Amino acid sequence: MSEITTVSVIGMGYIGLPTCAMFASRGLMVKGIDVNEAVVEKVNRGEIHIVEPDLDGLIHKVVANGSLRAFTTPQTADAFIIAVPTPFVGDHEPDVSYVMAAARALAPVLKKGDLVVLESTSPVGTTRRMTEELAKARPDLSFPHTDGEDADILVAYSPERVLPGKVLSELISNHRSIGGLSKASSARAVDLYSKIIVGDLFITTAESAELVKLTENAFRDVNIAFANELAAVCQELSLNVWEVIELANKHPRVNILQPGPGVGGHCIAVDPYFIINAVPQHTQLMQAAREINNARPHTVVGDIVALLEPGKRQTVACLGLSFKPNIDDVRESPAVEVVKLLADVPNIKVIAAEPHIEALPAELQGKGIIFTDALSAIDKADIVVLLVDHRQLGLIDPRALEDKKLVDTRGLWTWKKAQKPDARIEGRKAREDRERGFPLRRASDRAA
Ligand code: SAJ
Numbered sequence: 001m002s003e004i005t006t007v008s009v010i011g012m013g014y015i016g017l018p019t020c021a022m023f024a025s026r027g028l029m030v031k032g033i034d035v036n037e038a039v040v041e042k043v044n045r046g047e048i049h050i051v052e053p054d055l056d057g058l059i060h061k062v063v064a065n066g067s068l069r070a071f072t073t074p075q076t077a078d079a080f081i082i083a084v085p086t087p088f089v090g091d092h093e094p095d096v097s098y099v100m101a102a103a104r105a106l107a108p109v110l111k112k113g114d115l116v117v118l119e120s121t122s123p124v125g126t127t128r129r130m131t132e133e134l135a136k137a138r139p140d141l142s143f144p145h146t147d148g149e150d151a152d153i154l155v156a157y158s159p160e161r162v163l164p165g166k167v168l169s170e171l172i173s174n175h176r177s178i179g180g181l182s183k184a185s186s187a188r189a190v191d192l193y194s195k196i197i198v199g200d201l202f203i204t205t206a207e208s209a210e211l212v213k214l215t216e217n218a219f220r221d222v223n224i225a226f227a228n229e230l231a232a233v234c235q236e237l238s239l240n241v242w243e244v245i246e247l248a249n250k251h252p253r254v255n256i257l258q259p260g261p262g263v264g265g266h267c268i269a270v271d272p273y274f275i276i277n278a279v280p281q282h283t284q285l286m287q288a289a290r291e292i293n294n295a296r297p298h299t300v301v302g303d304i305v306a307l308l309e310p311g312k313r314q315t316v317a318c319l320g321l322s323f324k325p326n327i328d329d330v331r332e333s334p335a336v337e338v339v340k341l342l343a344d345v346p347n348i349k350v351i352a353a354e355p356h357i358e359a360l361p362a363e364l365q366g367k368g369i370i371f372t373d374a375l376s377a378i379d380k381a382d383i384v385v386l387l388v389d390h391r392q393l394g395l396i397d398p399r400a401l402e403d404k405k406l407v408d409t410r411g412l413w414t415w416k417k418a419q420k421p422d423a424r425i426e427g428r429k430a431r432e433d434r435e436r437g438f439p440l441r442r443a444s445d446r447a448a
Contacts, residue, residue, distance in 0.1 A: 001113060004192055005029060008077035010102045012039055012070065014050055015119060015160045016083035018167045021055060022196045024062035031077055032070040033106075043070035051328050052167050074106040079115040079192050082106075082130075083160070086120045087266075092273040094123045096130075103130045107137035112152040115188045119160050121213050121267065123274045127157040127206040131181060144182035154185040157206040158193065159213035164265070165327050175199040179209030217271035218286050223257045224268075225289035228296055231259035242415030261387055261409040262296035262334025264323030269293065269332060297337040300385070300409055305345060307383050307405045313347050317381035319374050320388025321354035321361065328356035335387035336361055338409075343367040353377040355392050378404065386412055 007023045009016045012034040020043075024030040034040050042049050046063040048056050062068040084098040099120055106116070116134065118127050131145045134153065144151040157179040162170040176193060178201055180186030186203045193201055204212070227245060234241035245256045263269045272290055276283045308314055323333035330336055340363065342350050350367075352360065353374040360371040374393060378384055378400050386393060389410035401413065408414040426434070 004078040006077040007079045009081045011084035020068050021058045022171050024067035026195050030068045031075045040070040040072050054168050074109045076109045081117050083119045086122050094274050096126050100133050103133040107134050115154040117156050117158050122210055124207050124210045131155050144185050149182050149184050154188045156180040156185045156189040157209045173199050177202050177209040177212050179204050179206035181206050214271045214275050217268045221268050221272050222289040225292040227257050227259040228292050242411035261300045261338055263293040264333040297334050300338050301341045303407050314382040315349045315380050316383045317351045317377035318385045319353050325389045330361045351377040
């Protein structure tokens, strides 16, 4: 089979656009497709519509040298990568309509020998359903779900697993699961991803690869729910949850995540429902985790209300609105949810600060919430609520907070930044390592 030289990526969002950039920077001809004309025009000008470190420079370069071009309609290619959204609708039902629409759109340009890879996070069985959709649109071609190794078209599922904020490096270094609908499909997908990935590639079935992706995010959701449950336990027992978790994590086989005001973003709070929805009778733990994490913003508001002095109008400053630290993304953010709930509490003035954005997110506008910088917000506040542990917020002088009531949902000031008593008694191994200058002393110093 001839070498893959042209790749078409359908959906130029948080995953698709960096993927375009990466293949183009490795010398492939990349055609990025998006239904949004504004996105296509922007990319063709060498600009980007999302915030991701280092992506703007790379896109500028690959557009300027002609290896990436964007289109609103599908174009021919040797390999197609589908990276469109898979949200949920109604009562957490997965919505795979964008995947099916992408399949219908690209079907007319398919030719014998082409590879189609689905990357979108998807319920188990979606790759097969997508292939049925392709086959319906192209009865003149054969597909691996019915014709196996003899099929004209090769189809695989290979989920992205990059972390927003570190997409470019994780795109290259993360290991990947590749689930072909035939052995030939997996082999061709390995050829494709080997062009950009230095991590290991693991071949499995499409269905297993689909569940692997969902499992990763469901695992994280359950682990965060455990941390949030511990936070409630510690509050009841007047103990410091940050210290309890830090010390428990000293155990070689314990790794508890951090509590907070809830789980946001478009992945971890969504993907477990794709498993729950498929097998509701055997997912009690995942369902409980979702409930615990969804309830967190309400718990935080309860903690704030408990600090209010009855009959007195008070000012509450909420610091941080994004869904996690050091990014500007406020979509599905539990911090936004907390501020929204607070705006309905009578007799308080709510001030919000988010160093990464210029104005209040649309859903918080028109509610009497004041938007300002963190220091001004603190100055005016009776109660200061830390919602996101942004680097900048960790640099705030503790003296500014001295006469304020604090609700520190991330433990940034009350634990991570606090002067912890030095309760560590150095063990023998640590002491011997330190005395030998290991591992910090340079080899040249040791020789001296
Ligand atoms: N969070 C906590 N406590 C923690 C860690 C996270 O409360 O200890 C909260 C964050 O504040 C945030 C939410 O969870 O609101 C999710 O943040 P995250 O950093 O855990 O994950 P995402 O949503 O940015 O990216 C996840 C990643 N999945 C895993 O780590 C298993 C990423 O690798 C995936 O590619 C991405 O989902 C995706 O696209 O599915």
